[in-house]
Amino acid sequence: xxxxxxxxxxxxxxxxxxxxxxxxxxxxxxxxxxxxxxxxxxxxxxxxxxxxxxxxxxxxxxxxxxxxxxxxxxxxxxxxxxxxxxxxxxxxxxxxxxxxxxxxxxxxxxxxxxxxxxx
Numbered sequence: 262x263x264x265x266x267x268x269x270x271x272x273x274x275x276x277x278x279x280x281x282x283x284x285x286x287x288x289x290x291x292x293x294x295x296x297x298x299x300x301x302x303x304x305x306x307x308x309x310x311x312x313x314x315x316x317x318x319x320x321x322x323x324x325x326x327x328x329x330x331x332x333x334x335x336x337x338x339x340x341x342x343x344x345x346x347x348x349x350x351x352x353x354x355x356x357x358x359x360x361x362x363x364x365x366x367x368x369x370x371x372x373x374x375x376x377x378x379x380x
Contacts, residue, residue: 262294263294263298266294266297266298266373267290267294269373269377270290270293270294270297270369270373271290273348273369273372273373274286274289274290274293274336274369276341276344277336277337277340277341277344277345277348277369278335278336278337278338278339278340278341279332279333279335279336280335280336283328283331283332283335283336284328284331284332285327285328285329285330285331285332285333286332287318288314288318288325288328288329288332289329289332289333289366291313291314291317292306292310292311292314292329292362292366293366293369293370293373295309295310295313295314296310296366296367296370297370297373297374306326306362306363306366307322307326310366311325311326326362329362329366330362333359333360333362333365334359337359337360347372348368348369348372349364349368350368352364352368
C-alpha cells in the first residue's frame with residue numbers, strides 16, 4: 262500500500278469523524294485505497310472491492326459491508342457539515358441523509374484524487 266496515499270485517506274476519514282477504534286475503519290481505508298488504485302471500469306463494490314477486503318481480513322463479504330456502513334453512520338453523527346459539504350457536494354440531499362457505502366467511498370476517493378494529484 263502506498264504510504265502517502267494511505268496517509269491522505271486516514272486524514273480525510275479522521276476529518277469526517279471516523280475513528281480508528283471503529284471496526285469498519287480499516288475496511289474503509291482499504292476500500293478507498295482500492296477504489297483509488299484499481300483502474301477497473303465500472304468498479305463494483307459488492308463484486309470487486311468487498312471480496313478483496315473480506316479475503317484480506319479473513320471474514321465474510323456481508324461483514325465487510327456492514328462494518329463499513331457502521332463506520333460511515335458513526336462518523337456521520339460526528340462530522341463537520343462544512344467539510345462534508347466540500348467533499349460530498351450535492352450527493353447528499355439534506356443534513357439528515359447518511360451517504361451509502363458506494364457514495365461515501367467514491368466521493369472520498371474522488372476528493373483525494375482531485376486534491377492530491379493521485380490518478
